[in-house]
Amino acid sequence: MKRKSTKKIILEKALEHFSKQGYAGASIRQIARSVGIRESAIYNHFESKEEIFLALLYQFKSQTISKEILNDELLDQLSNPENFLKVFTRRLIDFWNTPQERKFIRVLLMEQFTKIGSSEISISEYLTDLRSICKLIFGEMSKNGIIKKFDTVVLADEFAAFLFLLRSEKISGDEKLPITKIYDLAEMHVDFFWNSVKA
Amino acid sequence: MKRKSTKKIILEKALEHFSKQGYAGASIRQIARSVGIRESAIYNHFESKEEIFLALLYQFKSQTISKEILNDELLDQLSNPENFLKVFTRRLIDFWNTPQERKFIRVLLMEQFTKIGSSEISISEYLTDLRSICKLIFGEMSKNGIIKKFDTVVLADEFAAFLFLLRSEKISGDEKLPITKIYDLAEMHVDFFWNSVKA
DNA sequence: TATTAGAATGAACACTCGTTCATAAACTAA
DNA sequence: TTAGTTTATGAACGAGTGTTCATTCTAATA
Known part of the structure; x- marks a missing residue:
């Protein structure tokens, strides 16, 4: 080897x-x-x-959520939207919980405002990925009458903001929560969210 | 002088x-x-x-939301909960938008993981203030049957997460959004949130 | 086995860092 | 005005910074 x-x-x-x-x-x-x-x-x-x-930076820029998480197997579950959101969220967490990703988000949060950072990275840019996928998902759901009519941009942020806080605070933070606790928190969020938007 | x-x-x-x-x-x-x-x-x-x-750190630790924002005048508006949330949020944004607070949250985000930071500060600690107030508010609303029954901890985070993202990204970030835009985003969030929880 | 390219070394460079200290200036109180 | 206290100065400190370079080692190729 x-x-x-x-x-x-x-x-x-x-x-x-x-x-x-x-x-x-x-x-x-x-x-x-x-x-x-x-x-x-x-x-x-x-x-x-x-x-x-x-x-x-380049290394992590090339890893997009769509590449790592969204695949046909997952998209097949779109017929059961609530379940789809739960599986999607769970995979997101697993991805974010890898040692590399945990360290990377810390670097991102730390350097987003510094000179070396601001010229090349921006926290928005790294969030855009999740956001645009959420927009896509909720846009489709809205069109199909699965969820109520909302501004999809707002919807995407309402869904993503909680997860982002979960990521920076609970997943990459110093208090080491067991992964099951994080799953639970995420699931409660999806429950709340789905309850708010379902048609 | x-x-x-x-x-x-x-x-x-x-x-x-x-x-x-x-x-x-x-x-x-x-x-x-x-x-x-x-x-x-x-x-x-x-x-x-x-x-x-x-x-x-000490200087900013002594400034709490309850001291700076919550006063009798605001609490009088609790009879109109939706309006209360809007006024509360608007004041929160005004407070976060002061030059000092904008700089401070940046330092907080940058140093939360470093040695010097982690021993003394934690991002959770500074979020606790908003969270506990939200818990208080929503706990009271829940008790009075103004909103549906929810886990108040989850409710508080659902409300606060979006605002926290707004703060770190739009208020203290480098893209200088006009304050009216930020008001708008916050109001849309309150609308969405209220629509989800109202009885 | 001899040649060669890639990788590691240790010393050195010019600089910046946080901090100290004797001294000088500026301000306060008598 | 004088004495005393606070504040500012400029030089110096040891240590650490990113980086360079001539040299040596290593491992693969011919």
């Missing part, structure tokens, strides 16, 4: 440090020590600290 | 830098230059950089 390339380990450890101390707070030397090499060796793989950061 | 004390100006400028670059990214020298003094003079007023940060 070939072991992971140094470049990947650097990215891995960099994400770990960035997620704990922020971009400015983490140092090349700390990252290098975690990888098990000297700091100068880092520059055989990346041109600068910023390039490491941007490489991480 | 006596001019502001140096100590207050230091806090003011420190908040500004922290909100733009984070705690680790902002330096004593930058802050000192903004104040118009040398960095060594800072230490006549604060023992360390960390003490400045903690002083800022």
Whole structure:
């Protein structure tokens, strides 16, 4: 078994440090020590600290909810909309609960306002994915008379805001809630939401 | 008119830098230059950089929603619950939209996961204020049969999550939405919410 | 086995960091 | 005015920052 390339380990450890101390707070030397090499060796793989950061951003930008979660199997369940929402939400949580995603959202929340961040990332951009999918879903449901008539943009945000708070606070936060608790909270939200919008 | 004390100006400028670059990214020298003094003079007023940060935290910890927003005049409007929620939300937004609060929430979002932050602050703690007030409000409404029976904890979060997202993204974010737009978004949320819970 | 490209090293660079300290200036109270 | 206190200064500190570079090691290719 070939072991992971140094470049990947650097990215891995960099994400770990960035997620704990922020971009400015983490140092090349700390990252290098975690990888098990000297700091100068880092520059055989990346041109600068910023390039490491941007490489991480790029890595996560390429993972979209639609790619990772929405598939035919799930879409087949659209005939039972409430169940569809529950399965969709559960998969969302599983996806967000992966170690990488947990760290990434922390970096995002920390760096969204800084110079290095604001030019390249924006929290809206990363939310857009979930939002646009919600708009699609609820737009379709609305058209088919499954749910009441609403502004789909508002609907999408009403559904997504709670989940986003759940993500940043409960999933990626420091208080380690068991995953079942998080499932429960999400399900209660879907219940509340569905009860509000169903035709 | 006596001019502001140096100590207050230091806090003011420190908040500004922290909100733009984070705690680790902002330096004593930058802050000192903004104040118009040398960095060594800072230490006549604060023992360390960390003490400045903690002083800022303390300052904002003492401002609670209940103190700043909830007063008798507002509570008198509880007879018209929907209107009460709208006025309450509008005041919340006005409060969150003050320059100081806009900067503070940024610092909070940035530092919530860092070492210096996590030992002293937590995003939950600062949300608790709004949450507990919501629980109180909705608990009372539920008891009086004004709204349907719900788990008040869930209700509180359903109401607060959207507003929190509005705050971090639209009010304190970099895209400068006109305040009227924000009012509109909030009112649409209250409409949706009220429509879902009213008896 | 000899050659070569990629990766790691350790020392060094110029800089910035937070903090300290003796000293000087500015303000207050007697 | 004088004495005393607070505040500001500028230089210095040790440590840490990101980055460079000549050199050595390693592993695959010829």
